[in-house]
Amino acid sequence: SDGDDRHRLAFRSVSIPPVKYIVVVGADLEPMDEELEFLRRSLAYVVPIALVLAGIGGSFLARKSLSPVVAMADRARRIGVENLSERLPVANPRDELGRLAETFNELLGRLETSLVLQRQFMADASHELRTPVTTTRTAAAVALQQPHREEAEYRDTLEIVEQQAARLSRVVDDMFTLARADAGTYPVQSTPMYLDEVIEEVVRAARVVAATRQVAIEVSVLPSAAYTGDEELIRRMIVNLVDNACRHTPPGSTVRVELDQTDSGYAVAVKDQGPGIPVAIREHIFERFFRGDESRRSSARDGAGLGLALARWIARAHGGDVALARSSPSGSTFVVSLPSRG
Numbered sequence: 001s002d003g004d005d006r007h008r009l010a011f012r013s014v015s016i017p018p019v020k021y022i023v024v025v026g027a028d029l030e031p032m033d034e035e036l037e038f039l040r041r042s043l044a045y046v047v048p049i050a051l052v053l054a055g056i057g058g059s060f061l062a063r064k065s066l067s068p069v070v071a072m073a074d075r076a077r078r079i080g081v082e083n084l085s086e087r088l089p090v091a092n093p094r095d096e097l098g099r100l101a102e103t104f105n106e107l108l109g110r111l112e113t114s115l116v117l118q119r120q121f122m123a124d125a126s127h128e129l130r131t132p133v134t135t136t137r138t139a140a141a142v143a144l145q146q147p148h149r150e151e152a153e154y155r156d157t158l159e160i161v162e163q164q165a166a167r168l169s170r171v172v173d174d175m176f177t178l179a180r181a182d183a184g185t186y187p188v189q190s191t192p193m194y195l196d197e198v199i200e201e202v203v204r205a206a207r208v209v210a211a212t213r214q215v216a217i218e219v220s221v222l223p224s225a226a227y228t229g230d231e232e233l234i235r236r237m238i239v240n241l242v243d244n245a246c247r248h249t250p251p252g253s254t255v256r257v258e259l260d261q262t263d264s265g266y267a268v269a270v271k272d273q274g275p276g277i278p279v280a281i282r283e284h285i286f287e288r289f290f291r292g293d294e295s296r297r298s299s300a301r302d303g304a305g306l307g308l309a310l311a312r313w314i315a316r317a318h319g320g321d322v323a324l325a326r327s328s329p330s331g332s333t334f335v336v337s338l339p340s341r342g
Helices: 030-078 096-143 151-183 195-212 231-247 279-284 307-317
Strands: 007-016 019-028 191-194 216-220 226-229 254-261 265-271 321-328 331-339
Touching: 030 096, 096 151, 151 307, 191 195, 191 231, 195 216, 195 231, 195 254, 195 265, 226 231, 231 254, 231 265, 231 307, 231 331, 307 321, 307 331
Parallel strands: 216 254
Antiparallel strands: 007 019, 191 226, 254 265, 265 331, 321 331
């Protein structure tokens, strides 16, 4: 045969006693070579086509599966301060992308609520700051309308300016404190102190102002109440509560301040004899700039509506709280709980 012929040979020894045989079997490899060549040519065409089809199919499936992400991205790109009420589309709330969209929608809801509260805070703050500024400018303008006035008239004008400046200073100070508290940057300095001494000092100073309103202040405190906290903030909290009680107590009435020891620490109670707080607004009294009667917002005597909000933050910064314990037509009682902190 030709030298190019390729065969596969198999040898097997077979014994048939008493003779031993060697069996040789051969097969031509040309048909197998032809089949292998055909397979190679087929794969050379099929594999690239399969890869192209797989790429096209994968791209289609990827676009289809990621289309909710694209839709969410487009919607998120259009959401701004003006249309913060819009939400991301949720194609299927049961899969991962749906849960992701719902999470983002919840985040947008919280941001919208925060923005609304911030805008309301700025509007109320602007109102509270505008009132004393307007009063001061009006008093000064009236005093300057005539080239010469009596000394008493100038003193009356300066007294109005001083009162409005003091009110403006209190509002700005309270707003600054609450803003730092919201940002978590207000330093709370814990030092040893005595609550009974702080309360007695606050009451002693408050009696001067309360006397001008014909309001008496009685105090009942423990002989010694050691506590660890920020003395300046604690003093400010009690001042706000006592001032709030004096402003809502009619002339000839009494405000009572009590300090008692509890199982967890101390309780400071401030009791007034005012008309009480309506049930409908009790859950809002600790909100900033809130007052039940909106017609009284321009009255300097009524404060800016930040005292209770600031008092609650101070109490919570010390691990306690402020609550309205009782309110009736015979008066209201605010109780501050201050747990011992070592």
